[in-house]
Amino acid sequence: MQNHFIKKLVCTCLLVCAALGVFSQKRTASISNGQLLSHGDDTLRVKALIDISKRLQTSRPDSALIYGQQGLELSRKLNYKKGEADCMNRVGVVLWKNGKYDLALSFLLGSLRLREETNDRLGILKSSNDIGIVYSDQGDNAMALTYHFKAKAIAETLPDKKLLSIILSNIGNCYIKLNKIDSALAFEMRAYQIQQAINDHGTLSNTLSILGDIHYKIGHKALALDYYQLSTSYALKNNDQSALADNYNSMAKLYKASGQNDSSVYYATKALNAAKSVSYPEGIYNAGNLLSQIYSGKNEHLELLYFKIMVAAKDSMFNAERIKQVQTLSFNEAARQEEISEEKHREAEERIINLQLIGIALFIPFFFLALLLLSKSRTHRKVIEFMSVISLLLVFEFITLFIHPFVQHISNHLPVLELLIMVVLAAILVPLHHKLTHWLREKLAHISHHAPNHVETTLTETVKPEIAE
Numbered sequence: 154m155q156n157h158f159i160k161k162l163v164c165t166c167l168l169v170c171a172a173l174g175v176f177s178q179k180r181t182a183s184i185s186n187g188q189l190l191s192h193g194d195d196t197l198r199v200k201a202l203i204d205i206s207k208r209l210q211t212s213r214p215d216s217a218l219i220y221g222q223q224g225l226e227l228s229r230k231l232n233y234k235k236g237e238a239d240c241m242n243r244v245g246v247v248l249w250k251n252g253k254y255d256l257a258l259s260f261l262l263g264s265l266r267l268r269e270e271t272n273d274r275l276g277i278l279k280s281s282n283d284i285g286i287v288y289s290d291q292g293d294n295a296m297a298l299t300y301h302f303k304a305k306a307i308a309e310t311l312p313d314k315k316l317l318s319i320i321l322s323n324i325g326n327c328y329i330k331l332n333k334i335d336s337a338l339a340f341e342m343r344a345y346q347i348q349q350a351i352n353d354h355g356t357l358s359n360t361l362s363i364l365g366d367i368h369y370k371i372g373h374k375a376l377a378l379d380y381y382q383l384s385t386s387y388a389l390k391n392n393d394q395s396a397l398a399d400n401y402n403s404m405a406k407l408y409k410a411s412g413q414n415d416s417s418v419y420y421a422t423k424a425l426n427a428a429k430s431v432s433y434p435e436g437i438y439n440a441g442n443l444l445s446q447i448y449s450g451k452n453e454h455l456e457l458l459y460f461k462i463m464v465a466a467k468d469s470m471f472n473a474e475r476i477k478q479v480q481t482l483s484f485n486e487a488a489r490q491e492e493i494s495e496e497k498h499r500e501a502e503e504r505i506i507n508l509q510l511i512g513i514a515l516f517i518p519f520f521f522l523a524l525l526l527l528s529k530s531r532t533h534r535k536v537i538e539f540m541s542v543i544s545l546l547l548v549f550e551f552i553t554l555f556i557h558p559f560v561q562h563i564s565n566h567l568p569v570l571e572l573l574i575m576v577v578l579a580a581i582l583v584p585l586h587h588k589l590t591h592w593l594r595e596k597l598a599h600i601s602h603h604a605p606n607h608v609e610t611t612l613t614e615t616v617k618p619e620i621a622e
Contacts, residue, residue, distance in 0.1 A: 199224045199236040206243050210250065211393045214431055218247045235276070238267035242280055249287050250395060252434030252470040258287050278307040282320050285327070290435065294327040301327065315356065318347035322360045329367055338367050358387035358396045365403060374407055381407070398428035398436030405443050414447055421447070425462075438466035514551065 202224035209217040221243040228236035245260030261284045268276035285300035301324045308317040325341035328334075341364050348357045365380030381404050388396035401424030409417040421443040428436025441463030448456040564570035 195227060195231050196233055196236060199228050199231075199233060199240065202227070203236075203239055203243050206247065210247060211391070211395060211431060214247055214251055218244065218251075221247055234267055234271055235273060238264045238271070238273065238276055238280075241267065242276070242283060245287075246283055249283070249290070251432055252466070254287055254291055254470060258284065261287065274307050275311070278304045278311075278316065278320075281307075282323060285323060289323070289327050289330065292330075294330045297327050298324065314347050314351055315353050318344040318351075318353065318360070319356050321347070322356070322363060325367075326363050329363065329370065332370075334367060334370055337363075341367060354387055355391060358384045358391065358393060358400075361387065362396065362400055362403065365400075369403070369407060374411065378404065378407060394427045394431040395433045395436060398424045398431075398433055398440070400424075401427060402436060402439040402443065405440070409443060409447060418444065418447055434466045434469050438463055438470065441466060 202220045206217045206220040206224070209220065221240055225237060225240035225244060228234075228240050241260045241264035245257045245264060248254075248260060249257035261280055265277065265280035265284065268280055281300045281304040285297040285304065287297075288294070288300065289297035301320055305317070305320045305324065308320050311317075321340045321344035325337045325339075325344065328337035328340065341360060344360050345357075345364065347353075348360060361380050361384035365377045365384060367377075368374075368380060369377035381400050385397060385400045385404075388400060401420045405417045405419075405421035405424060408414070408420065421440045424436055425440035425444070428434075428440060441459045444459040445456055445463055448459065450456075560571055560574050564574060
């Protein structure tokens with residue numbers, strides 16, 4: 154009896170200590186955020202608003218949206234571009250979670266544009282990944298993969314393996330939706346291995362859930378259920394209601410396929426409650442759809458009730474106006490990305506042209522130097538004269554080549570005006586070319602002519618005393 158009392162006392166103390174620890178952490182976080190919000194440095198206030206929005210995303214999405222918008226307004230007031238891009242991305246993520254795909258995509262694309270302008274590689278990675286998720290939820294997994302692979306290319310150059318694992322998991326999710334099971338499993342297992350290695354319990358829930366979906370499609374229902382249950386345990390630890398809704402819906406779907414309708418109803422109802430608690434329309438839609446199917450032909454009242462819930466959730470996500478808006482945004486973004494690609498191609502071409510001009514500019518002096526050295530040797534006069542003409546031709550043609558872009562700019566690509574300018578330049582350069590050609594030919598020929606005689610004279614002066622002796 155006494156032992157039992159001591160055990161109860163110890164357990165009570167541990168629970169109190171745990172509660173105090175949690176309270177202390179929350180209070181510390183609250184104080185920290187409060188201090189940042191009242192901080193004199195406005196950029197730190199922006200960061201604090203983003204941080205608070207992230208903390209509230211899974212439990213209080215409306216508040217998360219408000220804090221993200223406050224950060225966005227403050228960033229724009231400060232002309233703080235990085236903060237503006239981060240806040241736009243934050244607002245976009247919250248809107249996506251709430252099923253407002255058109256608005257979410259608008260904010261996320263705006264964030265990506267700002268991050269590309271400031272060359273924020275980590276920001277580009279995050280925006281691209283989030284845009285991919287929105288497209289995937291809209292059913293456009295081919296477009297989603299374009300953005301996910303763009304994010305993956307950057308993530309592989311960064312030391313943060315957590316980001317890479319998230320992207321790999323999202324790629325696997327796209328492949329399973331495209332019914333490419335082998336690719337889905339390969340990417341998901343790679344994500345799972347990284348998350349296990351770095352002990353990342355925050356993102357493991359999503360990866361485990363997708364692994365459950367993969368094994369469900371393969372037909373390994375028992376293994377799929379194990380993955381869903383393990384994912385649920387992590388989601389409960391993280392208080393991630395959206396993840397819980399997805400897992401409960403997956404389990405309800407599995408039990409329904411196995412003919413266990415009671416278990417299916419139980420988990421679908423839990424999914425519906427979890428999704429409603431955070432206004433997660435996709436979770437509400439999936440749960441409502443499952444429950445409506447289960448009660449079809451059995452209970453008309455409940456069938457109609459859940460059917461209405463499903464339709465309302467679907468309308469909030471996929472009404473015609475929003476789909477049209479998403480398509481418009483996608484078209485505009487595709488056009489923008491094409492312009493960026495063309496601009497990069499033009500810059501690459503200009504780089505090649507500039508490198509060639511630099512190469513020619515360096516070659517000509519070396520050619521002259523070689524010619525001077527050659528003129529002091531026993532090389533034939535005709536060869537030297539020919540090379541002198543070539544060297545001058547190179548100089549004058551290089552001048553023409555170099556100034557041609559400026560001529561085009563001045564003439565605005567008008568052929569008549571361009572021709573007149575080139576004629577004037579030719580009138581100046583051609584006589585100058587002839588004079589320099591004549592001077593260089595005589596100069597080099599003179600050097601070439603006298604070099605052997607000088608050597609011969611020296612030899613004669615050296616030999617004559619020996620003969621006299």
